[in-house]
Amino acid sequence: MQESGFKKRYILLGLYLLAVMLPLYWLLNMSFKTNQEILSGLTFFPQTFTLDNYRLIFTDAAWYSGYINSIIYVVMNTAISLAVALPAAYAFSRYRFLGDRHLFFWLLSNRMAPPAVFLLPFVQLYSSVGLFDTHLAVALAHCLFNVPLAVWILEGFMSGVPKEIDETAYLDGYTWPRFFTTIFMPLIKTGIGVTAFFCFMFSWIELLLARTLTTVEAKPIAAIMTRTVSASGIDWGVLAAAGVLTIIPGALVIWFVRKHIAKGFALGRL
Amino acid sequence: MAEIHLKNIAHSYRENPQSPADYALKPCDYFWQDGGAYALLGPSGCGKSTLLNIISGLLQPSEGQILLDGRDVTRSSIQDRNIAQVFQFPVIYDSMTVYDNLAFPLRNRGVEATAVKQRVREVAEMLDLGDILHSRARGLSPDAKQTISLGRALVRNDVAAILFDEPLTVIDPHLKFLLRRKLKQVHERHQLTLIYVTHDQSEALTFADQVVVMNEGQILQVGSPQELFEKPAHSFVGHFIGSPGMNFFDCELVDGHALIGSQKLRIHHGGCAQPAERTQIGIRPEFLRLSDSAGDHSLPVMVESVQDLGNYQIASGQLEGRPVKIKLDEEQAVGTGPAHLHFAPEHTRIYLDDWLCEAKP
Amino acid sequence: MINKTDNNRAWLLVVPVVVLVAFSAIIPLMTVVNYSVQDIFDPQTRIFVGTEWFREALLDERLHGALGRQVLFSLMVLLIEVPLGIAIALCLPRRGPWVSFCLILLALPMLVPFNVVGTIWQIFARADIGLGGWLMTELGFDYNYTASPLDAWLTVLVMDVWHWTSLIVLLCYAGLLSIPGAYYQAAQIDGASRWAIFRYIQLPKLTNVLVIGVLLRFMDSFMIYAEPFVLTGGGPGNATTFLSQQLTTLAVGQFDLGPAAAFSLIYFLIILLICWLFYTAITHLSTR
Numbered sequence: 001m002q003e004s005g006f007k008k009r010y011i012l013l014g015l016y017l018l019a020v021m022l023p024l025y026w027l028l029n030m031s032f033k034t035n036q037e038i039l040s041g042l043t044f045f046p047q048t049f050t051l052d053n054y055r056l057i058f059t060d061a062a063w064y065s066g067y068i069n070s071i072i073y074v075v076m077n078t079a080i081s082l083a084v085a086l087p088a089a090y091a092f093s094r095y096r097f098l099g100d101r102h103l104f105f106w107l108l109s110n111r112m113a114p115p116a117v118f119l120l121p122f123v124q125l126y127s128s129v130g131l132f133d134t135h136l137a138v139a140l141a142h143c144l145f146n147v148p149l150a151v152w153i154l155e156g157f158m159s160g161v162p163k164e165i166d167e168t169a170y171l172d173g174y175t176w177p178r179f180f181t182t183i184f185m186p187l188i189k190t191g192i193g194v195t196a197f198f199c200f201m202f203s204w205i206e207l208l209l210a211r212t213l214t215t216v217e218a219k220p221i222a223a224i225m226t227r228t229v230s231a232s233g234i235d236w237g238v239l240a241a242a243g244v245l246t247i248i249p250g251a252l253v254i255w256f257v258r259k260h261i262a263k264g265f266a267l268g269r270l
Numbered sequence: 271m272a273e274i275h276l277k278n279i280a281h282s283y284r285e286n287p288q289s290p291a292d293y294a295l296k297p298c299d300y301f302w303q304d305g306g307a308y309a310l311l312g313p314s315g316c317g318k319s320t321l322l323n324i325i326s327g328l329l330q331p332s333e334g335q336i337l338l339d340g341r342d343v344t345r346s347s348i349q350d351r352n353i354a355q356v357f358q359f360p361v362i363y364d365s366m367t368v369y370d371n372l373a374f375p376l377r378n379r380g381v382e383a384t385a386v387k388q389r390v391r392e393v394a395e396m397l398d399l400g401d402i403l404h405s406r407a408r409g410l411s412p413d414a415k416q417t418i419s420l421g422r423a424l425v426r427n428d429v430a431a432i433l434f435d436e437p438l439t440v441i442d443p444h445l446k447f448l449l450r451r452k453l454k455q456v457h458e459r460h461q462l463t464l465i466y467v468t469h470d471q472s473e474a475l476t477f478a479d480q481v482v483v484m485n486e487g488q489i490l491q492v493g494s495p496q497e498l499f500e501k502p503a504h505s506f507v508g509h510f511i512g513s514p515g516m517n518f519f520d521c522e523l524v525d526g527h528a529l530i531g532s533q534k535l536r537i538h539h540g541g542c543a544q545p546a547e548r549t550q551i552g553i554r555p556e557f558l559r560l561s562d563s564a565g566d567h568s569l570p571v572m573v574e575s576v577q578d579l580g581n582y583q584i585a586s587g588q589l590e591g592r593p594v595k596i597k598l599d600e601e602q603a604v605g606t607g608p609a610h611l612h613f614a615p616e617h618t619r620i621y622l623d624d625w626l627c628e629a630k631p
Numbered sequence: 632m633i634n635k636t637d638n639n640r641a642w643l644l645v646v647p648v649v650v651l652v653a654f655s656a657i658i659p660l661m662t663v664v665n666y667s668v669q670d671i672f673d674p675q676t677r678i679f680v681g682t683e684w685f686r687e688a689l690l691d692e693r694l695h696g697a698l699g700r701q702v703l704f705s706l707m708v709l710l711i712e713v714p715l716g717i718a719i720a721l722c723l724p725r726r727g728p729w730v731s732f733c734l735i736l737l738a739l740p741m742l743v744p745f746n747v748v749g750t751i752w753q754i755f756a757r758a759d760i761g762l763g764g765w766l767m768t769e770l771g772f773d774y775n776y777t778a779s780p781l782d783a784w785l786t787v788l789v790m791d792v793w794h795w796t797s798l799i800v801l802l803c804y805a806g807l808l809s810i811p812g813a814y815y816q817a818a819q820i821d822g823a824s825r826w827a828i829f830r831y832i833q834l835p836k837l838t839n840v841l842v843i844g845v846l847l848r849f850m851d852s853f854m855i856y857a858e859p860f861v862l863t864g865g866g867p868g869n870a871t872t873f874l875s876q877q878l879t880t881l882a883v884g885q886f887d888l889g890p891a892a893a894f895s896l897i898y899f900l901i902i903l904l905i906c907w908l909f910y911t912a913i914t915h916l917s918t919r
Contacts, residue, residue, distance in 0.1 A: 013722040017736050020793065023755040024739065026762045030754060042765050084651055087644040095641035103645065110656050112902045114854040116875040117895040120882055121659030144655040147648055152843075205744040207857045208875070212883075222744045236760065243747045250742025254735055261734045266805035269839040328816050348819040361817040365835040374831070378822035422821060 024247070030240035038236045053241035063242070066221035069135065070204065071249060073218065076139035078199040081146040082192065089154035090180065094163065104151075111148040115208045118144065126213060137213045138220070142203040149202070150195045157191025157268035158184075194264035197257050204250060221246055272339040272430040272463065274302040274325065279334035281320055287332070294320045296488045297333065302431070305461040307454075309478035311468060313510070317487035318467045322433050325465065327351050338430050354423030355433040359440060360415035364408045368399060371407050372421045379426070393425045396459075397452060413445040417452070424456065431463035438473065450477060471511050483507045499554070500617065505624040508552050514584060514595045517558070518550045518621070528620075531590030533569045535613060539620055541630040546622035555597040557617035560585060564610045567618075571611040576604050587611075666892035684893035694894060696869065697877040698901075701853060704873060708791050708852040709845060715792070716799025716844070717837065721829070723804050734804075737797040749861025752790045756862075777863060780870030787859045787871050794858075795848060802840040810836050842913050846906060853902055874898055 030038055031053055032046040057063040091097070092104060122141055123132065131137040161184070169179040185192065211223040221242065228239040257264070280297040287293055295317045302308060310318045323329035325336065327348040335344045343351050354375075363371050372390045381389075394400050397417050402410065407418060416437055423432045434453075438446045454477065457464055468474050474481050475495040483491045483498065483506070491503035502508035508516030522529040528537045528551050537551065560573065571594065573587040578600070585596040585604055589611060596611070598604060620627045667685065670678045688694055723733055743751065756776050758764035767774035776786040810832060818828045856875035859865055865872035865880075872880075878898060882891035 009722040010724075013719065013733070016719050016722075017733065020740055020797070021736060022762060023751045023793065026755050027751050030760075038760050042760065042762070044762075080651070084647040088648040091641035091644035094635060095638040096635045097637070097639045097641040097645075100641075103649070107648065107652060109903055109906075110652055112850050112906055113656070113899055114875055114878075114895075114902065116854070116856060116878045116882075117663065117899055118656075118659045119879065120888065120891075121662035122655075124662065125658055140651075140655055143651055147652055151648060201742055204742060207744060207746045208879075222746045225746065225750065236754065239750060240754065243750050246744050246747050247739070247742065251735075251739060254738045254742065258731050258735055261738060261801060261805075262730065262808055263805055265801040266809055266840055267802070267843060269843070326816075326820065328819075348816075349822045353820070355816070355820050357813040357817060359811065359813060361811075361813050363831045363835075365831060374823070374827075375821040378824065378827060419817070422817075 027240050027243050030236060031244045033237055033240075035235065035237050050237075053237040054245075056238055057241055057245065062227075063224060066219060066224035067245065067249075069214070069218045070210070070220040070222070070246075073135040073138040073142070073210070073220070074200055074203045074249075076135060077142040077146060077203040078196050080139060081143055081150045081199045082196060084143075085147055085150035085154055085195070086185070086192075087180075089151045089158055090184070092151065092155045093158035094166065107148040107151055109148075111145050111152075113144065115141075115145075115206065119208065119212050122209065122213060132213065133215045133217045135218045138210045138218060139203075141209045141213055142206060146199045146202055150199055153195045153198060153267050154188070154191055157188045157194075160268045161187050188268075190260045190264045191268055193257050193260045194267065197253060197260075200253055201250070273304040274431060274463065275337040275340075276300045276302075276321075276325075277335040277337060279321075279324060279331045279336065281324060281329065281331045281333070293487050295324070295331075296486075298489050300482075300489065300492070302463060302465065303480075305463055307457050307464045307466070307477060307479045309466045309468060309474035309481045310484065311471060311474040311481055311510075312484035313469055316484045318484050319435060320487075321484070322355075322435055322465065322467050325431070326353050326355050326433055352426070352428050352430045353433060354426065354429045354431075355435065356416070356419045356423055356437045358436045360412055360419050362407045362410075362415045362418050364406075366407055367404055368394075368407050368410075368418055369403045371418050372399075372425050375422050375426050389425055389427070393421045396424070396456065397421050412440045413442065413449055416441060416449065420453070420456075424460075424462075429462070431465060434464065434466040434468075436468055437466075438468075438470075446473075453477065471513075475511075483510065485510070501619065501626065502552070503626045505550065505552060505621050508554075508619075508621075512554055512556075514555055514597075516552045516554050517594050518552045519589065519592055519594075521549055521551050523549060523620070530569070530592075533590055535569055535618075536567055536615075537613075537618055537620070538615065539627075539629050542620045542622065542627035544622070548621075548623055550621040550624075552619045552621055553613055553617060555584070555595045557614040558594070558596040559612040559614070560596055560598065560602075560604055560609050561612060562609065565612055567615050568610045568612045571609055573604065573606045573609050575606060663892045663895050666888045667896055669889060671888050680889065684889045685897070688890055688893040688897055691890075691894075693869075693877060694897075697872055697874050700870075700872070701874045704788070704855070705849055705852040707788060708795075709848060711788070711792050712796045712799050712848060713841070713845060716796050717803050717841075719796070719800045720803035720807055721833070723800070725808065734801070737800055739797075740794050741797050743794065745857035746861050748790055748794050749858040752786060752793075752858070753862050756786050778867060780867055783859075783863050783867055783871050786862060787855075790858050790862070791852060791855065795851070798847065799841075799844045802844045803837050806837045806840040807833060838913075842910075846909065849909070850902060850906065853905075 029044070029046060032049050032051070033043070034048055034050050034052070037043060037047055092100065118141075126132045126137040126141075131140070165183065165187070166179070169183050174183070207220070207222045210220040214220065214223070225239060225242050228235040228242070254261075276298060278297055278299050279295065280293055281295040282293045284292050290296055310321065312318050320329065324331045327343070327346065331344065335342050337343070338351065363374060366374070369390060372393055373386050376386045376389060394403050397420065399417060399421060402414065407415065410418075419437075423429065438449060441449060450473070453464070456462065466474070466477050475498075479494065480492060481495060481498055482489055485506045491498060491507050493503075498507055498511050502511065502516060505516075505518055508518065519530045523539045523543045526536060526538070527534045528539070530551070535551070560571070561568075564570075569589060571587045571589045573585050575586050577584045577586070581600055583598045583600060583602070583604065585598055587594050587596070594611070620629060668679060668681060670680045724730055740748075755761040755763040758768045758775065764774060774782050776782045814832050815828065818832055823831070854875055855873050856879070859871035859873065860876055863871055865876050878891060878894055881887050881894060
């Protein structure tokens with residue numbers, strides 16, 4: 001069975017990966033072209049290789065601050081989500097308490113709330129507490145969908161850790177905070193890594209809230225990309241280069257968690 | 271049922287095995303008789319799982335052939351061999367009922383529905399699975415799951431042999447006994463060829479007619495439990511089987527005596543005096559006796575401690591600076607201190623380079 | 632499953648989450664509810680209108696259209712991504728030097744921001760400067776996503792499949808890895824066909840991860856906004872105008888706060904209802 005299926009499997013896999021990579025390649029290819037070349041016809045490789053598109057982005061503060069803003073609120077969001085979700089997930093995985101199941105479903109229901117629903121209330125809310133156009137506003141807004149998800153994923157991993165470990169630690173005289181940080185968290189580090197990955201991912205790719213809650217100071221790169229559209233048409237080269245640059249932080253994150261992807265994505269639910 | 275012949279089988283996980291150490295299974299030639307109950311015994315990593323996987327067809331041996339009733343199946347697929355296997359951890363199909371689990375091997379082979387029904391009922395009755403036949407397999411206890419695995423092996427009436435890979439590992443101790451008895455009953459009633467892999471000697475000795483002892487990829491001895499006990503073919507077998515294991519003393523053989531340190535023990539060693547790198551005499555703790563007076567086959571010993579283990583006692587001591595263990599009746603009163611150790615001459619064995627040397631009369 | 636102990640002090644551990652999510656969810660939700668029952672001319676002039684906005688929203692043709700397109704889209708997304716994801720996961724090697732390489736390539740699209748996904752496909756699918764559009768034209772298709780509603784639809788669908796199938800692949804792959812080798816060996820000994828191995832060994836092990844995958848994919852596809860917005864702005868016509876975009880047009884574009892709020896609540900309730908039904912059905916099935 002292994003040998004006969006061998007070839008066909010890998011052909012299908014190869015074709016799929018090729019299909020996944022082609023659009024990305026095309027973006028990369030265009031980012032190294034001049035606009036004249038892009039518009040003059042289809043070329044599979046840049047004929048006149050140029051770094052001008054990237055130079056423009058890296059020298060214009062309006063451009064590169066977009067990246068910095070995005071990275072700041074994404075990191076803030078990931079940290080906040082993990083910090084509050086870890087103890088909560090522990091409570092859900094270990095204890096029965098008043099209203100636990102309703103609370104869990106209510107939390108999850110927030111993951112299901114379309115950002116578009118909360119658009120206007122958020123603007124009013126954050127304006128009234130003076131957070132509008134700050135990184136914190138976006139980070140907090142993204143908590144709406146990331147915290148429930150983080151609790152959900154972490155709860156799965158934590159349920160896989162035998163309860164005897166907790167009990168032994170308490171018998172050995174550990175306090176809860178010390179047990180949790182020095183014994184428990186290392187046991188679920190794959191889970192924490194995967195949760196961080198999901199939080200990073202959903203915060204990084206979200207546009208609607210990030211764009212609406214910011215105007216200047218904390219404007220994300222995704223919103224700045226609309227600048228390439230002007231009266232004279234679209235600056236395709238810069239648009240492509242900006243697109244390529246939004247993929248790089250994600251690629252780095254994937255590189256860091258690559259060892260955990262294979263098993264960690266089971267999310268502890270097997 | 272069939273007779274299995276392993277013809278010069280050897281296996282290495284390396285591409286080009288050079289030294290014997292490269293072999294996970296060193297060359298061997300062996301017959302498994304039709305209807306025999308065999309145990310494959312050895313410590314973990316000794317090659318017993320490799321041997322088992324070669325028989326079942328999960329692994330292709332790098333050398334040699336496997337013959338089932340004279341038919342060469344070395345290159346045959348697992349399905350064509352008709353060999354069933356029960357694994358260490360119970361493998362059941364979670365989403366099916368117990369009935370469907372048992373019927374699965376038959377349905378896959380296109381057996382018609384009425385025959386399936388009849389066969390499954392027979393097997394379920396044999397294994398006392400009747401009560402749970404229509405419940406989901408998922409929530410059952412490990413022993414019930416393992417019984418179902420056994421049932422899937424038994425349900426086919428064309429199986430050549432059933433292989434067991436440490437099947438009782440995850441079973442509660444008090445249920446192990448029950449499951450083993452069930453297995454024994456099945457064997458007696460149906461005369462199946464059973465090969466049972468284990469590292470637990472009591473499991474092997476109670477289950478099997480013939481025990482195959484392996485170590486470091488090599489079959490060291492094949493024999494009945496009694497033979498393994500009385501005449502271990504290799505010092506490893508002596509150590510591994512029996513509790514406590516056999517006593518061994520390095521010695522020199524000089525005309526009718528074994529020289530252990532400065533002491534001389536009278537021993538019959540006709541034909542075993544050839545040069546060897548290591549000469550030892552071995553004797554089981556059961557065949558040693560302690561007394562206050564010296565005798566024909568005795569040596570002075572220093573008894574250091576005596577342990578009462580219920581219906582027998584184990585005395586530990588030193589003989590010429592070498593540790594020795596003696597198994598005693600519970601009644602015998604023994605104190606620590608110097609004593610005389612008597613060797614039963616008919617059970618004193620000579621080992622040359624770890625292999626048993628049978629002295630000629 | 633762990634035996635949980637009763638302990639109401641566990642609430643202390645949950646308080647931070649509750650406070651944080653309540654801040655981000657309850658206050659805004661109350662605002663939405665508040666709007667949905669009032670007619671607001673300016674901050675000082677508000678009139679209570681009861682369920683009028685709800686009735687209006689429920690009868691709104693545009694909402695019906697967007698809802699219909701949305702349900703069809705989410706359904707197709709699931710019907711394509713789930714089987715395709717499982718198939719690709721089955722194709723992946725279980726070990727070896729290529730595993731990491733394949734996983735990294737697969738994970739890459741997931742971390743592309745929504746609007747950049749739109750941009751990538753906006754470029755890629757153009758017949759003049761994009762490889763995909765050019766290929767379609769070369770192959771003889773009359774393909775133009777800015778003019779043909781069907782082409783636009785298919786492009787948004789392909790875009791979502793490109794973006795998110797990897798999530799299903801990775802979840803399933805992790806599920807497959809957790810199956811001990813003995814199961815496959817036992818299946819071979821039992822003479823199981825390739826299909827039987829999939830149906831009785833692999834698929835049951837995938838249920839748990841698939842529930843998560845399907846729920847996530849359903850929720851997110853039901854909230855799709857940026858991709859069609861960037862690609863065609865919801866056009867041509869309103870062929871790719873889904874619920875989120877319809878809502879933002881109403882709320883931000885026309886500033887009809889009352890109807891938009893009523894619309895929001897209906898929208899939210901639909902997602903909740905479908906997720907709840909799905910989740911109950913699955914847990915019911917698996918405990919039967």
